[in-house]
Amino acid sequence: MLKDITLGQFFPGNTIVHRLDPRTKLILVVVYxxxxxxxxxxxxxxxxTLATVLCMILSHIRPxxxxxxxxxxxxxxxxxxxxxxxxxxxxxxxxxxxxxxxGLERSVQMILxxxxxxxxxFLLTYTTSPIALTDGxxxxxxxxxxxxxxxxxxxxxxxxxxxxxxxxxxxxxKIMSAQKxxxxxxxxxxxxxxxxxxxPILVPLFVSAFRRADELAVAMESRxxxxxxxxxxxxxxxxxxxxxxxxxxxxxFLAGMFVMKRYGI
Amino acid sequence: MAEIKVEGLRHxxxxxxxxxxxxxxxxxxxxxxGQLVGVIGHTGSxxxxxxxxxxxxxxxxxxxxxxxxxxxxxxKYTRRDVKWQVGLxxxxxxxxxxxxxxxxxxxxxxxxxxxxxxxxDQRVREAAKFAQVDEELFERSPLELSGxxxxxxxxxxxxxxxxxxxxxxxxxxxxxxxxxxxxxxNICSYHRESGSTVIIVSHNMDDxxxxxxxxxxxxxxxxxxxxxxxxxxxxxxKLIAMGLDVPRATSLAMALKKAxxxxxxxxxxxxxxxxxxxRAKEARVC
Ligand SMILES: Nc1ncnc2c1ncn2[C@@H]1O[C@H](COP(=O)(O)OP(=O)(O)OP(=O)(O)O)[C@@H](O)[C@H]1O
Ligand SMILES: [Mg+2]
Numbered sequence: 001m002l003k004d005i006t007l008g009q010f011f012p013g014n015t016i017v018h019r020l021d022p023r024t025k026l027i028l029v030v031v032y033x034x035x036x037x038x039x040x041x042x043x044x045x046x047x048x049t050l051a052t053v054l055c056m057i058l059s060h061i062r063p064x065x066x067x068x069x070x071x072x073x074x075x076x077x078x079x080x081x082x083x084x085x086x087x088x089x090x091x092x093x094x095x096x097x098x099x100x101x102x103g104l105e106r107s108v109q110m111i112l113x114x115x116x117x118x119x120x121x122f123l124l125t126y127t128t129s130p131i132a133l134t135d136g137x138x139x140x141x142x143x144x145x146x147x148x149x150x151x152x153x154x155x156x157x158x159x160x161x162x163x164x165x166x167x168x169x170x171x172x173x174k175i176m177s178a179q180k181x182x183x184x185x186x187x188x189x190x191x192x193x194x195x196x197x198x199x200p201i202l203v204p205l206f207v208s209a210f211r212r213a214d215e216l217a218v219a220m221e222s223r224x225x226x227x228x229x230x231x232x233x234x235x236x237x238x239x240x241x242x243x244x245x246x247x248x249x250x251x252x253f254l255a256g257m258f259v260m261k262r263y264g265i
Numbered sequence: 266m267a268e269i270k271v272e273g274l275r276h277x278x279x280x281x282x283x284x285x286x287x288x289x290x291x292x293x294x295x296x297x298x299g300q301l302v303g304v305i306g307h308t309g310s311x312x313x314x315x316x317x318x319x320x321x322x323x324x325x326x327x328x329x330x331x332x333x334x335x336x337x338x339x340x341k342y343t344r345r346d347v348k349w350q351v352g353l354x355x356x357x358x359x360x361x362x363x364x365x366x367x368x369x370x371x372x373x374x375x376x377x378x379x380x381x382x383x384x385x386d387q388r389v390r391e392a393a394k395f396a397q398v399d400e401e402l403f404e405r406s407p408l409e410l411s412g413x414x415x416x417x418x419x420x421x422x423x424x425x426x427x428x429x430x431x432x433x434x435x436x437x438x439x440x441x442x443x444x445x446x447x448x449x450x451n452i453c454s455y456h457r458e459s460g461s462t463v464i465i466v467s468h469n470m471d472d473x474x475x476x477x478x479x480x481x482x483x484x485x486x487x488x489x490x491x492x493x494x495x496x497x498x499x500x501x502x503k504l505i506a507m508g509l510d511v512p513r514a515t516s517l518a519m520a521l522k523k524a525x526x527x528x529x530x531x532x533x534x535x536x537x538x539x540x541x542x543x544r545a546k547e548a549r550v551c
Contacts, residue, residue, distance in 0.1 A: 177322055178361040182422060183348045183377035187341040204363035207408060 010129050016242060017059035017127045022136030024243040025124050031250045032120045036113060038257040041265040045112055051253060052119055059127045069122050070115065077114050081107040132235075134159040139237060152228030160216070168209060175204050267333040267350050267429045267462060269296040269319060274328035276314050288314040289486040292328070296464070296479075298429075301456050303473035303494075304466045306483030307508035312466045313356050315483065316432050319464070320351035332430070349378065352428030356435050356466070358419035362407035367398065367418055370407050374426040388425045395451050396421035397444065412439045420448065424455070430462040431455065437469065449476060474498060474512040474533040482507065498533040514538035 012018075017025075032051075039045045056063070070077075090102030125133070138155040145151050176186065179200065186197050274292040279285055289311040296302055306312050317323040318330050321337045321344040330337050337347040352374075355361045364370035371392055375385040393400060396417040402410065407418050416439055423431070433452065437445040453476055456463045467473050473480060473494070480497040482490040484507045490497050497504070501511040501519060511519075511533075518532040518541070528541040 174360045175363050177317075178355065178363060179373070181320060181322055181348060181353045181355070181361075182374035182426065183345070184373075185345055185377070188345055200363065203365065211408070 009125070011061065011065070011126045012129075013060055013127065015059050015127070017055065017123070019242070020127075020246055021237055021239055021243045022128050022132040023140055023237060024239070024246050025128055026133075026136050026140055028246060028250045029120060029124050031254050033117065035254050035257040036116055036120070038254075038261045039109075039113070040261055043265040044257060044260040045109060047256065047260065048116055049112070052116055052123075055123055056119075059123060061123065061126050065126065066119055066122055070118060073114070073118060077111055080110050080114065083107075084110050130159055130162040134162075135233070135235075135237060152231075156228075164209075164212070167212070168205070171208055172201060172205055175201050175208075268298050268331075269430065269462065270331040271295070271318070272329045272331075274315070274318060274330065275326050276311075276318065276323060277326045278314075280326065287486060289483075292486075292488055294481065294488060294491060296462060298462055299456075299460050300462055301453070301476060301478045302462075302464045303477030303480045304464060304483065305468070305470070305473060305480060305509060306489075310483040311486040312483050313434055314486075316353065316434060316464060316466060319430070319432060320353050321347050322353065349426065350428060351430040351432065352423040352426045354420050354423045354431075354433040354436055356438075358412070358415040359408075361419040361422065362415060365406060366404050367407050367410075368403040370418060371398070371421045371425050374422060378426070388427070389421075392421040392425035395424050395455070397447060397451075413441065413444060416440060417444075417448070427459070428461065429459075430464070432464045432466075434466045435468065436465065437467070437472065445472070452476075470498075470510050470512045471514075471534075474514075482509065494533050495531045499531050 032048075036048050039048055056066070084107035085100075085103040086098050088100050088103035088106050090100035093099045093101060093104065128136075134155040137158070138151055141149070141151045141155070176184075179197075180186065184197055184200070186194055189197075272293050275290045276288045277285060278288055292315060304312050304316070314323065318325055319332070321330070324338055332347055332350055335343055335347075337343050362370050364373055368389060371389045372385050375388045380388070390400070392398075393403075398414070398417045398421050402414065402418075407415060410418070416436070420433070420436060431452070436452070437448055440448060449472055452463060452465070455461065465473070465477070477494055480490070480492065480494050481488060482497060482504070489507060490500070490503065498511055498515050501515055504511055510516075514535050514537065515533050518528050518538060521528060521542075526545060528538075528545055530537065530541055532538050532541055
C-alpha cells in the first residue's frame with residue numbers, strides 16, 4: 001500500500017540516457033527548462049514536445065510511469081488551467097461569460113508547459129540514480145566551495161534524505177502493523193477517529209528516525225568519515241564523447257528556441 | 266470457540282513488480298481449539314508470513330482463513346474484530362513497541378478494547394508479571410531497554426489482550442537460558458489455565474519438542490510435515506534435508522544407534538532419552 005508511492009524514483013536501465021554523465025543530464029535539464037520558458041507559439045511548443053518524446057523513447061521510459069508521477073500534480077494543473085481560462089482578456093466564447101478564446105489557448109499552453117516541465121525533471125530522476133545525481137550536483141556546484149558554501153555537506157544530506165525515504169515508508173508500515181495487531185483501528189470508524197488513530201504513529205516514527213540518524217552518524221564515524229576534504233570516490237565521473245554530443249545538441253536546441261521566440265512562433 | 270481453519274492459502278509479496286516473491290503456497294490445515302502447536306522451518310520458509318494471516322494483518326493472495334467459523338477477511342469489521350481473538354507477538358520486538366512508556370505500551374491493547382481504567386491497570390500488572398517485566402521499568406521508554414527486555418514487553422502487550430489464540434513468533438530469541446525457560450513455562454501454563462490455542466514459531470527443536478502437541482514444518486512456503494512430535498522427529502533425515510535440526514536427545518540416540526546401541530521407542534525429549542538408556546542398560550545386565 002504505502003510502498004507503492006513513487007517519489008521520482010530511479011528505474012535502472014542501460015540506455016544511452018542512463019549512461020550519460022549525471023553532470024550532463026543536470027545541465028541539460030536546466031537548458032530544457034530555460035528552453036521551455038522561451039516557447040511562445042504552437043510551433044515552439046511542438047518543438048519542445050517533440051524533444052521530450054524523443055528523450056522518453058531513447059530512455060525507454062513508458063508514458064504510464066510519467067502519468068503516475070503526474071497524478072499528484074493534477075490539482076495544480078487544473079487550477080492553473082481554470083484561472084487562465086477565465087482571467088485572460090479577449091473574445092468571449094459564450095457572450096456574458098468570462099471565458100475567452102485567448103484564455104482557452106493560454107490554458108492549453110499552460111497545461112502543456114507544466115506537464116513538459118514535470119516530464120523533463122522526471123526523465124532526469126528516472127534515469128539517474130540518486131547517488132549519481134548528488135555526485136554530479138556536488139561537482140557542478142564545486143566552485144561555490146571557494147566562497148565557503150558547504151556544497152559537500154549539502155549534497156550528502158540530500159543523498160541521505162533520498163536514501164531514507166523508502167526506509168521511513170517501510171517503518172511506517174511496520175508501526176501500523178504493530179498497532180493494528182493490538183486493535184488500533186485505521187479502517188473502520190468515523191473519519192475523525194481514523195485521523196486520531198494516525199497520530200500515535202508519528203511519535204514512534206520520529207523517534208526511530210532520530211535513532212537511525214544517530215546510528216548512521218556512529219557508523220560513518222567508525223569508518224573514519226571526516227567530511228569532504230581530500231575524499232576520493234569509488235566511481236569517478238568522466239565525460240565521454242556522447243556527453244559532448246548531448247551538450248552540443250542541447251545548446252543547438254536552446255539557440256533554436258531563442259530564434260523561434262524572436263519570430264514569435 | 267476459536268478453531269482456525271486455513272484453505273488453499275497463497276501469499277505473493279510485491280505482486281506485479283519485478284520484486285515479486287511467492288512466500289507461501291497451497292497451505293491448508295485446521296488447528297482445533299486448545300492445541301499447542303509448534304511451527305518450524307528454515308529461514309525464509311514462510312512461517313512469519315503464515316502466522317500474520319491468522320489475524321488478518323496480511324491478506325491472502327488466494328485462499329481463505331476462518332477463525333471460529335468466520336471468514337476473517339469477509340469485511341474490514343471482521344478483519345478488526347479478529348485482532349481481539351488472535352494475539353500476535355512479532356518476531357522483532359523493536360517493531361512492536363511504539364508508546365512513550367512501558368506501561369502505556371502494555372496498556373495499548375486493553376485501552377483499544379475500551380476497558381475501564383482499573384481493569385486496564387489490573388491487566389497490565391498481570392501481563393507484566395507473566396512476561397517478567399519489572400514494575401520498575403513501567404515509566405521508562407521501551408526503546409531504551411535491552412533486546413530481551415523489549416521482547417518481554419512485547420509479549421506482555423499481547424498477553425494483556427487475553428487472546429483466545431496466542432501466536433508467538435520466536436518468543437525466546439535473544440533471551441538468556443533462564444528467561445527462556447521461564448517464558449516458555451508461563452506460556453504453557455497460560456495454555457493450560459485458559460484453554461487457549463497457542464502457536465509458537467521457533468528454531469529451537471528442544472523447546473518445540475518439549476512443549477508442542479503438534480508440529481508443523483514449513484519448507485519453501487509449503488507445509489512439508491505436520492503431525493505429533495513423535496511422527497515429525499521420527500524422520501530426522503527429512504528434517505535435516507530441509508535445513509532443520511533434530512532435538513539433541515534425538516541426535517544423541519542416533520549417534521548411539523550408529524555405535525551399535527539400539528534404543529527403543531521414539532526419542533525427542535531428555536526424559537525419553539534417559540528412560541530408554543536405562544531400559545537398554547537393564548536389558549544388557551540381564
Ligand atoms: N515484506 C516483504 N516483502 C517482500 N518479501 C518478503 C516480505 N516479507 C517476507 N518476504 C519474503 O517471503 C519469504 C518468507 O518470509 P518469512 O518472513 O515468512 O520467513 P520466515 O519463515 O519467517 O523466516 P525466519 O525464520 O527468518 O523468520 C522470504 O523469502 C522473504 O524474503
Ligand atoms: Mg520469521
